[in-house]
Amino acid sequence: MTHAPADLEARSSPSEQTVLSALKKYIPSPVPPSLKVSEQLHEQCLALLSEVDHLQGLLQQTLRNPQLVEVRQFRSNVIAELKMLQKLEQRFQSHPETTANSKRSKVQNGKSRASDAESDGDEAANEAEEDDDESTVEMRLMHALRSSNLPFYQAVWSIAKDSCRGLSALGKRFYWDAPVKRREKEPKVVAKQGGGGKQPNKDKRKSVFVDIVADDGEEWVKVSTMSESRLLFEMAKKGWERDSEDEYFSDAGSEVKPRRTVLRNFEGSDDDADDDEDELELIKLARDLRKAADATRLRYKHPRLRVVLSKIQEGNVPEIDDLLCEMRSYGVKVVCQDALSEISHGNSDLSHLLPRPFKRFTETLNVDCTLLLALVSDLSHAKEIEVSPSFHRAILRQIEVEKQQPLLPTELWPAMGGHELICTIEAGVRMREIVQLIGTETEKERTKIMMGDAPYTHIDRVSAIEKFQALSDWQVPANWKIPIKVVDAQPAITAAEIEGTLPSLAKQVAEGLSDINHSVFMYGWATGMTTISSNRTIDKQIEATVEKNRGTDETLEGPMVWICDTARSLAGKEKDRRP
Structure with a gap:
């Protein structure tokens, strides 16, 4: 044996x-x-x-x-x-x-x-x-x-890959508190060029970290891999109670929400609720997301909120369902494990995560004077620019940027695509004045072709592109719709003011604009047309005026503006001339 x-x-x-x-x-x-x-x-x-x-x-x-x-x-x-x-x-x-x-x-x-x-x-x-x-x-x-x-990182990536489009960030912190005023004796912190620098005036306790910023910034997604057992343990520890006698209906009268007792180990007033560490983690998360979203606007709108609970099943435990209901009361979309199972995984094509800056472009685009100049500048069309001692330092910077990423083939032409193009009379006149004053001969010739000026007044699009191609080192797209049509903006603006298409605060916005900017941006606003420009300063000025005068109207929006990240001056700009 x-x-x-x-x-x-x-x-x-x-x-x-x-x-x-x-x-x-x-x-x-x-x-x-x-x-x-x-x-x-x-x-x-x-x-x-x-x-x-x-x-x-x-x-x-x-x-x-x-x-x-x-x-x-x-x-x-x-x-x-x-x-x-x-x-x-x-x-x-x-x-x-x-x-x-x-x-x-x-x-x-x-x-x-x-x-x-x-x-x-x-x-x-x-x-x-x-x-x-x-x-x-x-x-x-x-x-x-x-x-x-x-x-956790796998869950974040999987959710981003399977349920998001137009990725802006994988991990970003958002604040809801106003910046604290700096004391006079405190040293100033200068942000590094091209970076955000330190922000000592931000209170991290009044912020929320978002795992995925999607839909080109318009949606915030928070991922939680908390298990059901851990959540139930936390609910028991922190005094979450379900009492049918204390249930109440929401304002809509359709959703039952529980009241619960939160046990505290300190005495505090209602003002201390924001700092209540005894609150359930998921409830605090939903509340903080709401606060940060209410303090943030992108293109005049608050971001949408979504919380994904990858290990929580809805419909199994009544107490957990009550908690989910409480989270949703903050305007948060809550997605649980059962909903995630319906999403297909293993998508190797990541192109849907690329930004979509042109997704809301109207069929016709309103082109600002700044981009009209960029479209005809020698800096935009020559692959090799001979640097002249007379060049302004702004031109020298633009030449360096152009070498790294050429403006027309990588940004402007893709943005314009097959859209009809118009500009206001004021923008066209100002652009021609600048070209005639300091433009080179090739810049002047491109202007005539693109704007349909003599001798190209009656030229068709195909012929215009052929003529324009002869003056560019880049391949001019066949669907670029030139000549650009010039329109009178004032009748449309006046009609919108009379008919009430423009909000009452449009008058405050208009007061801060020059004649040319008034014609360009107010025309786009009045017609609902997308304005494309590189004038970020005016865009921010308009946005600030709208927000300042918004009042309680949460639906109020300013003009739709797309800002090109960089501008191009004319190569003929003299060294001592302001950029």
Whole structure:
């Protein structure tokens, strides 16, 4: 009859047990569970990095400024997680070897003292202690692996990839408090060129971190991987109570919402509610999202809010359903695990995550004078510009920018696409005046072709593009609709004011505009047409005036304006002339 190894060792004498322990080193040890988990996480981490790198590559290929989509911090977080896994793997590799060497050393010492029964007993105790140490290390490694943030990053990426479009950021903080006034004695912090700089006047406690900013900034998505058991434990700990007698209907009369008692360990007034750390984490999240969204407007609108609970099932636990109802009362769309299962995964095409800056363009575009000049400038059409000592420093900067990302093929022509193009009389007149005053001969000729001036008054689009192509180093798109039509803006503006198409605060907006800006921006507003411009200053001025005079009208919107990130001067600009 044969015996199992453990049974055989139990029936052996102390000296025989020492020999059997020595033989263990020749028996292959099973692979620790922690090593398998580590290898799996390592592979998943590399796969995630590969997809994020693929997205960054697409951004580099398609955007003039890829940094406008904030992905670097998310990638850095994943890399940090990868480094943590690599360190753990090094411990996996070193721990078994150390244990084996220790065992071999102790077995050799045990052989020289095999006749000493007391020494044999000590040896068995040492072996048991080693086994305990190895088990403890394994438990610690497994705990470290289970604490990895990688599953959360995977969830964020999966949700962004499967349910979002027009990505703006993977991770961004938004504030709802007004900036604190700086004390006179405090040193001023100057923001670095091209960066945001430090913001010591922002209170981080009055902010919320959004995991995904999508739909070109118009949607904020927060991801939670909290489990159902953890949520129930937190609800019990913090005093969430469900009492049918205290249920009440919402204002709409259609949704039942629970009242609950929140246990507190301090005395405080209602003003302290915002800082109440005893509030449930998900309720506080929904509330903070609402506050930050109410303090933020993008194109005159507050962002939409979505919270994804990837491990919470709706409809199973009444108390959890009550909590979800409370979250939704803040105007937050809550998506649970059951809804996520309907979304397909494994989409390798990431093009839908690219920004969509032209998604709300109207069929006809209203072109500002600043872009009319950029469309005919030698700086925009020549691949190689001979630098002249007479060039203004603004032109020198524009030449450097143009070398990195040419304006016309990467931004302006894609924006215009197949849209009909118009400009106001004032914009056209001012553009022609500038070209005649300081433009080169090629800039003057491009102006005549693009604007349909003599001798090209009756030229058709195909012929105009052929003529224009002869004056450009770039391939002029066949669908570019030139000549640009010139319109009289004032009748449309007056009619909109009389008919009430423009809001009453349009008068305040108009008061701060020059004649040319009045014609361009007010015409776009009056007709509902998208205005394209590089005049960011005027755009921000109009937006600030609208917000200042909004009152309680949450639906109020100003003109639809698309701002080109960079402008182009005419190459003929003299050195001492203002840019």
